[in-house]
Amino acid sequence: MDELTRGFFQAIQLIFSADPALYEIIFLSLRVTGLALLVSTAIGVPVGAALGLSNIRARGFITALLYTGMGLPPVVVGLFVYLMLSRSGPFGVFGWLFTPSAMIVAQIIIAFPLVSGLTMAAVQGVDPALRLQVRSLGATRAQEVWAVLREARLGVIAAIVAAFGGIISEVGAVMLVGGNIEGKTRVLTTAIVLNTRTGEFSLAIALGVILLALAFLANVAMLRLQGKS
Template identity: 75%
Template sequence: MNDILRSLDQALRLIAAGDASLAAIIALSLRVTGLALLVSTLGGVPLGAVLGLGRVRLRGLVTALLYTGMGLPPVVVGLFVYLMLSRSGPLGAWGWLFTPNAMIAAQTIIAFPVVAGLTMTAVQSVDPGLRLQVRALGATSGQEAWAVLMEARIGVVAAIVAAFGSIISEVGAVMLVGGNIAGKTRVLTTAIVLETRQGDFSLALALGVILLALAFTANLILLRLQGRD
């Protein structure tokens, strides 16, 4: 018990001191996850809205694919991206393997179906009477879709936050395609695994505390946007 408390104390000291290696890992984690979340949001929210409004062919098939994607094991996504980006893969010429770009690609694949699927559910939960009202007011199809999306905005924000949580805490895919290279592709989750294996529990705990703080902040933002205390 004393060893745990000592490690926790050292972890908090590392955070308070603004350790350079710690800051680099945090910065890369936020960059990779932030870009993956941005791409997923820009593509997933419109797709989810269209599916929720029922304006796409093969809607059932696309929905089934999205739900399947939401349950994909991250390590399987990592394996797929690895094979695509390897030298013998179709995208090997890009030279992305073991770079942050590969990690962003893997996290985007993980986050996209979460954003799209939950956005679709949020849009479907909007009272159908709203669409009738905006149509009666002479709204165009685009204006109608926007009105429904604004009504479902809390659910859309929840979808984005859920996607953030799924990728900021993910380890299997980013380790496969990034390689956990110090100063290049090492993020919070992979660093925690490495430092724990090496017995540096202070740094591992510091990284864990930061990871929890980021998840807590994301959920706090969601609650604020929902207007809850």
Template identity: 65%
Template structure:
């Protein structure tokens, strides 16, 4: 059997599974991106707009977190969610939730750190202007985020990109279980391991296509109109 025949044979058998894998990838990484954005944007704004004791330590930790090896995050999440671990009773190990947890930990520092940088890059006079116009604290933060929206969207895009292709943690805490926790990145590893290189490449193409589409939508969000400011 030639490699091409092998690939076709495999393609046939996985055609149904393919969309399932794409959908799960979208769900897991989408949920994780939303959570990281919901936590990371406010955290980044807080760090970018205020001065307090320990801020430098937190900022250094967040920058360090950007370089965390995903496998280490995966291992820590595994040990925590294991039946012998402190949160074992939740029965999250080898479910999509475990993958979401790991991905949030990986992407949060990216979103928070880059949001902070975007806010800090704004003209300091803007803040004074807003205050002199009588903006409250919340209005001020919303307006600053709106002004820095290109950077904030870039922060979310970076967080998304960091986890959609991530494989070490997803493999470890998800287990790459067929129909349950198999996402594009872990499926690529599986097919490579089995020697179906053509199929692995095809799945890689699908992953790229998906990332491209999501980024396309993000960029429209970045470029069109103003960020909603009350």
């Protein structure tokens, strides 16, 4: 229990200590996860909407694939990305391995099924009558899709929130493809693993508290958006 209370107070201390190394880690965590979320949202929401609105025959199969993707173990994603970006792999020329770019790629792959799968579910939940109605009012195809997405926005934002939670707390993939390099690819989760490994339990707890606080703030911000729109 000692570690827990000490960790909690250490977290508060750390936040106000203005330790540049800590802020670097926090900033990198947010940058990697933020960019990965942005990309997976930009691809995942349209893909999810398209799947939810279309009536192609393979939809059942694709849905199953997407839902399975939500359960992808991050380490497996990490290993896949590692092998792709390795100098002996097909994308080795990019030189992305052990850089934040590799971590972003891994997180996009983890977040994409969550965003697109949950968006699809949300879009499917919209009353079909809405589409008929806007179409009868002379809406174009794009306007029609937009109207449906707007109606499903609660579910869509929930999808983005779920993806955010999934990737900001993820450690297996970023550890593998980022390498946990100090000052370069060390994020909150890999720093927690490092401190656990070396027995610095209260520091690990402190970083965990900071991670939770960040996730909480981000979620509050997104939920406010949800409430206002």
